[in-house]
Amino acid sequence: MKKGKAPSSRRAEIQHLYQCYTSEQTILPACALLRFLHKEQMELTANEEMAESLIDRYEIEETARESRSMTFEGFLRYMESKDCCVFDQAHTSVYQYMGQPLTNYFISSSHNTYLTGDQLVGKSHLDAYVCALRKGCRCLEIDCWDGPDMEPVVYHGYTLTTKIFFKDVVATVEQHAFEVSAYPVILSLENHCSKEQQEVMAQYLISILGEKLLRTPLDHHTTGGLPSPNKKKEAVAEALSDLVVYTRSVKFISFSHSKDNQNYYENTSMAEKKARKLAKASGVDFVQHNQKFLSRIYPAGSRTSSSNYNPQEFWNVGSQLVALNFQSLGLPMDLNDGCFQDNGGCGYVLKPAVLMSSHFDPGCSKHGHKTTHLLLKVISGSNLPISRSGKALDPFVRVEMHGIASDSCRKNTHTVKNNSLSPYWDADMNFSISVPELCLIRFSVREQTGLLSSEFVGQYTLPFTSLKKGYRWVPLRSRDGCSLDPASLFVFVWYS
Template sequence: MKRNKPPTSRRTEIQHLYECYASGQTTLPACDLVRFLHEKQMELTANQETAESLIDRYEIEETARESRSMTFEGFLRYMESKDCCVFDQTHRSVYQDMDQPLSSYFISTSHNTYLTGDQLVGKSHLYAYVCALRKGCRCLEIDCWDGSDMEPVVYHGHTLTTKILFRDVIKTVEQHAFEVSAFPVILSLENHCSQEQQEVMAQYLISILGEKLLRAPLDHLTTGDLPSPNKEVVVAKALSDLVIYTKSVKFFSFSYSKDNQTCYENTSTAEKKAHKLARASGADFVRHNQKFLSRIYPAAFRTSSSNYNPQEFWNVGSQLVALNFQSLGLPMDLNNGRFQDNGGCGYTLKPAVLMSSETSFDPGCNQHSKATRLLLKVISGSNLPVPRSGKALDPFVRVEINGIASEPRKKNTHTVKNNSLTPHWDTDMNFNISVPELCLVRFCVRDQTGFLSSDFVGQYTLPFSSLKKGYRWVPLLSRDGCSLDPASLFVFVWYS
């Protein structure tokens, strides 16, 4: 009778790595730990001091610590620590140059920020602003209408969405604007108010925000460029006397903008028109966004508050790619993935390919520089969350590449039957990535429920530029972006 092979746990896989480098010794000496860091983890700057600091951090057995070596248990603690996360931990802090003009950054941007549901009968709520700000959002939308008793209200006009007071929105912004990020918040005011209530709005902005409100140009503005984000301020995009840098203007054409638009003016464009511009004039769109801010917002037909894929508009350098933060799924996973970079501050520096004045970049053109080859080995999973039914999953992993349109989109592992605890795939995947500095990598675990059907289990998205080489674990997040710890994947990453 054939016996079933026992499932391989991550612990077993890590033990195999440990034994390869310990070479029969009872512990792993610091010099062999350095060899492992160089050969497998591609930590090429690691030295004896690096290894000894890891021993001090993760080894608790006193004899091993004294001999500057690591037991298997210490090695396991290290391999399951943040030092071995697939996301580069140095990117958890603000590390990018924050002294460039605002047009040089992608800026986390919310559409109809006040809504918690759809755009016809959904609720407006102050907590929606709190949630967006706590996710690092730096551009909030406030749709303003005349209210009773000279109190402007915020809601989706001409619909049955509920109303909240403008003054309460501004109080909420004042309280939470800089909780997770010290960088500027832009208020995108869609103004439908009478002159009288506009004056009320202006007074609330001034009295509630106080010194946090930018009311005059910054002193160092001498180059004809937008200021850098290195200032803890709130910037209003409406009410003429309070508009300093982000006055909204109508878009006519790229040539018109070049000849007539000033640096402190920005355009707002619906996704359908922006899509046509990106396809027909990608290089012109990129050049436009080197100097001016452009905001892209979801089409009017998205009454359920669904989202478009933001990657297309990041590819042409649009800074303010607005999404419905309350709507979960791939677009928000990509947004959260992109903006976890640079310390989660809501600003990430656009790559050089989008900012060079010497070369012309068109994301729709296949003639890009030599591709980067990405090898991913999806090895195993651990502690995957089971559905409410309690039935074990039939999991598989889908790896998706989100970059320029010509790149391969996704590849799947095989399905492992009836194993939520320790599924093992050991599947190699190869991708050729034309413009890695624009690319996002998404790991998605799914439960095979039928021949062509599957359910979402968990995902994790990160910029290619934050992807660490070597043996790494991938934390998994729920549909609403919350940690599913201890659920994770174990992978090997290599690229050239």
């Protein structure tokens, strides 16, 4: 069969699988379905009961259901269901232990949360807070300045960005803070206000947030360390000294200075350039610093268009609050969405054990434990969006690994000409990953527009630890993270 000239792609692939397991029969009995689950899907805990429950869920033909069997239509329905998604469905709810100190989690964090555009003339808008919170963001930034009539305002100082009232921001946060996640929200206040207006801010925080504002240390928390995200639905303020309980910002001087002088409730904020330099020069120290303290990384001031850095480089050293411009779409936000899709999208993801060890160096390519070998077969695509001109695409798939530097790489399939409906690649890709628990995988569908040029069509990003083995489909998302359903990829995943 010529590549690119598939039988109507995924359906034919699934038909072929179905026939392999029905052997001589015309229908798939529960025991054969169980064999498929064990052998192809690596659902090793599956038993007869589970196979029968899949028949009950996906088979609509009465006689097949009664004989505990599956027709091809039922099998197809199962293969295209959430049960066969590449993302482990057990990870769509909170499954990690939420009782560890805050330092042990990556926390979804936003920079200049109020902006909907660039940092010079962009609009400040309450909707930006709503959007970030609905994406599971748990650390919001509020830049506060003196406003008219003793009303503090929020905007990007010394620029032409528009202003919004501080009290409206706090009210918006109060309203939406716990819509998608029950875990604490950290308010990072960049405070440029006079004493008088700071008092106004404090009053608004107390009166608007009420019981939701954490104002005193959690009484049952006396171990002299940070509390866990489990403790309470609360907003934790990061400024206005009397209201700060757990996240007071201090200037970073050096790792040894922090070790000797920093209190557990103090955190350090630094710009990406400084953080990058420290990560390169002393990765081990940075990892150890982040075992004890919270650190917040934010984009360089020179990023006037609100572009983002790659967050992976700072997750690699265990920084918890890796703050991005949520309004800026592209690879960094795709990685952020992919990372925080895990653990039920609650905005807190437990750092892997390797970041809790005393000697881990993300800059080093050899890491004692065995390398993981990943085989990804990109089989076909289905219902890809057509190009702006209304013509079918010339699509290819790029698979990217984002982890420690030595694990990061990308591979492309060949390009299929003029086929958006059912492009067929059947491309094998092999990857060697030394620290899989820090790895994100990004499937990116692109359109070949010239010899060396291509354009974004759709993508999907997930943590390696949420990757399911076997024949799986990959849901695609648009540039702004919205579902492109029914557009998807069909892949086979194996790793050891």
